[in-house]
Amino acid sequence: xxxxxxxxxxxxxxxxxxxxxxxxxxxxxxxxxxxxxxxxxxxxxxxxxxxxxxxxxxxxxxxxxxxxxxxxxxxxxxxxxxxxxxxxxxxxxxxxxxxxxxxxxxxxxxxxxxxxxxxxxxxxxxxxxxxxxxxxxxxxxxxxxxxxxxxxxxxxxxxxxxxxxxxxxxxxxxxxxxxxxxxxxxxxxxxxxxxxxxxxxxxxxxxxxxxxxxxxxxxxxxxxxxxxxxxxxxxxxxxxxxxxxxxxxxxxxxxxxxxxxxxxxxxxxxxxxxxxxxxxxxxxxxxxxxxxxxxxxxxxxxxxxxxxxxxxxxxxxxxxxxxxxxxxxxxxxxxxxxxxxxxxxxxxxxxxxxxxxxxxxxxxxxxxxxxxxxxxxxxxxxxxxxxxxxxxx
Amino acid sequence: xxxxxxxxxxxxxxxxxxxxxxxxxxxxxxxxxxxxxxxxxxxxxxxxxxxxxxxxxxxxxxxxxxxxxxxxxxxxxxxxxxxxxxxxxxxxxxxxxxxxxxxxxxxxxxxxxxxxxxxxxxxxxxxxxxxxxxxxxxxxxxxxxxxxxxxxxxxxxxxxxxxxxxxxxxxxxxxxxxxxxxxxxxxxxxxxxxxxxxxxxxxxxxxxxxxxxxxxxxxxxxxxxxxxxxxxxxxxxxxxxxxxxxxxxx
Numbered sequence: 001x002x003x004x005x006x007x008x009x010x011x012x013x014x015x016x017x018x019x020x021x022x023x024x025x026x027x028x029x030x031x032x033x034x035x036x037x038x039x040x041x042x043x044x045x046x047x048x049x050x051x052x053x054x055x056x057x058x059x060x061x062x063x064x065x066x067x068x069x070x071x072x073x074x075x076x077x078x079x080x081x082x083x084x085x086x087x088x089x090x091x092x093x094x095x096x097x098x099x100x101x102x103x104x105x106x107x108x109x110x111x112x113x114x115x116x117x118x119x120x121x122x123x124x125x126x127x128x129x130x131x132x133x134x135x136x137x138x139x140x141x142x143x144x145x146x147x148x149x150x151x152x153x154x155x156x157x158x159x160x161x162x163x164x165x166x167x168x169x170x171x172x173x174x175x176x177x178x179x180x181x182x183x184x185x186x187x188x189x190x191x192x193x194x195x196x197x198x199x200x201x202x203x204x205x206x207x208x209x210x211x212x213x214x215x216x217x218x219x220x221x222x223x224x225x226x227x228x229x230x231x232x233x234x235x236x237x238x239x240x241x242x243x244x245x246x247x248x249x250x251x252x253x254x255x256x257x258x259x260x261x262x263x264x265x266x267x268x269x270x271x272x273x274x275x276x277x278x279x280x281x282x283x284x285x286x287x288x289x290x291x292x293x294x295x296x297x298x299x300x301x302x303x304x305x306x307x308x309x310x311x312x313x314x315x316x317x318x319x320x321x322x323x324x325x326x327x328x329x330x331x332x333x334x335x336x337x338x339x340x341x342x343x344x345x346x347x348x349x350x351x352x353x354x355x356x357x358x359x360x361x362x363x364x365x366x367x368x369x370x371x372x373x374x375x376x377x378x379x380x381x382x383x384x385x386x387x388x389x390x391x392x393x
Numbered sequence: 394x395x396x397x398x399x400x401x402x403x404x405x406x407x408x409x410x411x412x413x414x415x416x417x418x419x420x421x422x423x424x425x426x427x428x429x430x431x432x433x434x435x436x437x438x439x440x441x442x443x444x445x446x447x448x449x450x451x452x453x454x455x456x457x458x459x460x461x462x463x464x465x466x467x468x469x470x471x472x473x474x475x476x477x478x479x480x481x482x483x484x485x486x487x488x489x490x491x492x493x494x495x496x497x498x499x500x501x502x503x504x505x506x507x508x509x510x511x512x513x514x515x516x517x518x519x520x521x522x523x524x525x526x527x528x529x530x531x532x533x534x535x536x537x538x539x540x541x542x543x544x545x546x547x548x549x550x551x552x553x554x555x556x557x558x559x560x561x562x563x564x565x566x567x568x569x570x571x572x573x574x575x576x577x578x579x580x581x582x583x584x585x586x587x588x589x590x591x592x593x594x595x596x597x598x599x600x601x602x603x604x605x606x607x608x609x610x611x612x613x614x615x616x617x618x619x620x621x622x623x624x625x626x627x628x629x630x631x632x633x634x635x636x637x638x639x640x641x642x643x
Contacts, residue, residue, distance in 0.1 A: 059473055060462070060473065063461075
């Protein structure tokens with residue numbers, strides 16, 4: 001990993017220390033070029049015209065789906081559908097699967113609201129939602145799923161890595177239980193796909209949702225991968241049909257079926273370029289580097305008297321998303337001071353995971369999250385600033 | 394590649410309904426950067442190799458990295474080349490051979506080949522035998538076969554209704570496999586015309602041999618470029634038009 005070269009692609013880092021990548025990552029110049037390149041050089045609609053630009057953009061848009069598929073080990077397997085974000089992916093599955101009264105969904109206390117609300121809303125239709133809890137280490141126990149997944153369980157939907165405490169979940173073990181019991185498994189990969197190799201086949205997934213904007217892509221880009229794309233499309237209209245008459249219509253095959261209307265084409269070009277960027281850097285090298293930074297960040301925080309860190313501490317068992325509190329200081333104040341005094345951007349509050357925050361027995365936390373462009377010096381600067389805050393300096 | 398059709402067979406005054414084995418031919422429309430540039434009539438095999446080889450042998454690209462995307466959908470091959478989306482003017486129908494091939498090669502800018510390459514005549518005879526022994530050629534008599542060889546033997550041998558197509562396919566295979574063409578030679582069942590030798594030297598293949606004839610223009614290009622051209626490679630003999638063979642003691 002050539003850190004200097006990487007940082008040159010993020011000129012914004014000359015002015016700030018960005019430790020909020022779990023919220024949204026920064027966007028490197030090549031991704032910006034890809035987005036602007038579309039508007040500048042081949043701006044046209046996809047799948048709708050015979051003219052040259054339409055041909056070019058259609059091919060690139062299709063290639064973007066393939067590139068993303070390859071990135072998650074899904075070449076020629078299932079269907080990659082472009083969405084706005086992970087949230088839209090989860091909602092697509094919630095609205096597209098056929099639900100009957102008494103069907104059961106199993107999820108966990110670790111989830112982001114986006115992997116809770118689409119399922120909670122199904123309670124109105126008589127669907128039961130079971131929430132599996134964890135110990136304070138924040139790692140799910142597969143044994144709990146042996147009992148939670150019943151014959152009526154249609155779907156198990158879990159985060160791969162907590163967006164609050166970063167803990168990585170034993171998904172493969174749980175997906176094997178799902179297979180045995182005939183339940184589908186959906187993985188929220190928003191915090192994992194950007195940071196380490198996620199392979200849909202190896203994990204035995206049925207659905208995978210993730211967001212482009214957390215993996216160097218533009219905002220408004222996301223992915224829903226389906227092993228078997230036989231869910232009902234949520235929207236109907238332009239671009240997703242094979243044939244329409246006044247009393248009949250037939251949906252298109254493939255991803256087009258789920259992408260009604262003109263899609264976010266420029267975003268797709270950016271996301272595709274982001275996949276290339278991460279592949280070029282090397283996702284395994286990136287993971288090792290982030291582990292190293294995470295280790296130092298956690299160790300440094302633990303050295304401070306008034307600071308408590310949540311979730312398992314071993315950086316091998318988590319991503320670089322670290323939640324902590326300075327005793328006696330409101331997390332929002334900590335975040336404010338980090339920016340005010342040292343130009344450090346972190347997130348504070350409930351991180352769109354209120355049930356987990358409550359489960360941890362706190363009102364909120366400060367969350368520092370790392371990515372490939374962060375440096376050891378930045379981590380040290382962050383730690384010394386937190387120390388100052390903890391000492392009331 | 395092969396099809397059986399009902400035919401009326403006439404032989405020595407005798408007429409009978411019979412089945413005959415024929416070679417398949419398909420049109421392949423090539424689109425580059427959204428524009429239809431050519432339709433080639435080819436045998437339905439190694440289509441991706443054909444497309445890549447064609448782009449190289451016609452000097453549309455020089456580097457594999459220049460090809461951003463190839464999508465093949467039945468009779469259409471759509472290619473995106475990494476450059477501004479200007480018009481690549483190549484539009485015409487390429488026939489399956491007989492001078493319908495190439496192209497926009499500028500013969501005044503013929504690439505130069507290292508004159509040091511020498512073919513071992515014994516290996517060439519063996520190679521040609523291999524090239525001519527392919528199934529399609531034997532069964533139908535309606536195809537050309539072309540092989541790419543190096544000192545260790547055959548890298549790839551393929552057949553097509555057109556000798557240009559077959560050559561493009563072996564070149565495409567070589568590109569995909571990252572073969573260093575300067576250590577290879579081509580053995581072909583079909584005659585060596587100017588466009589055949591031009592395709593070879595465009596990617597740096599220093600020698601081409603055929604079991605059949607060689608044209609005057611091919612020889613001119615062979616001399617200008619330094620490439621080796623050998624015709625009538627049959628039985629135990631051959632005719633060397635340009636370049637030189639390896640001596641027995643080499």
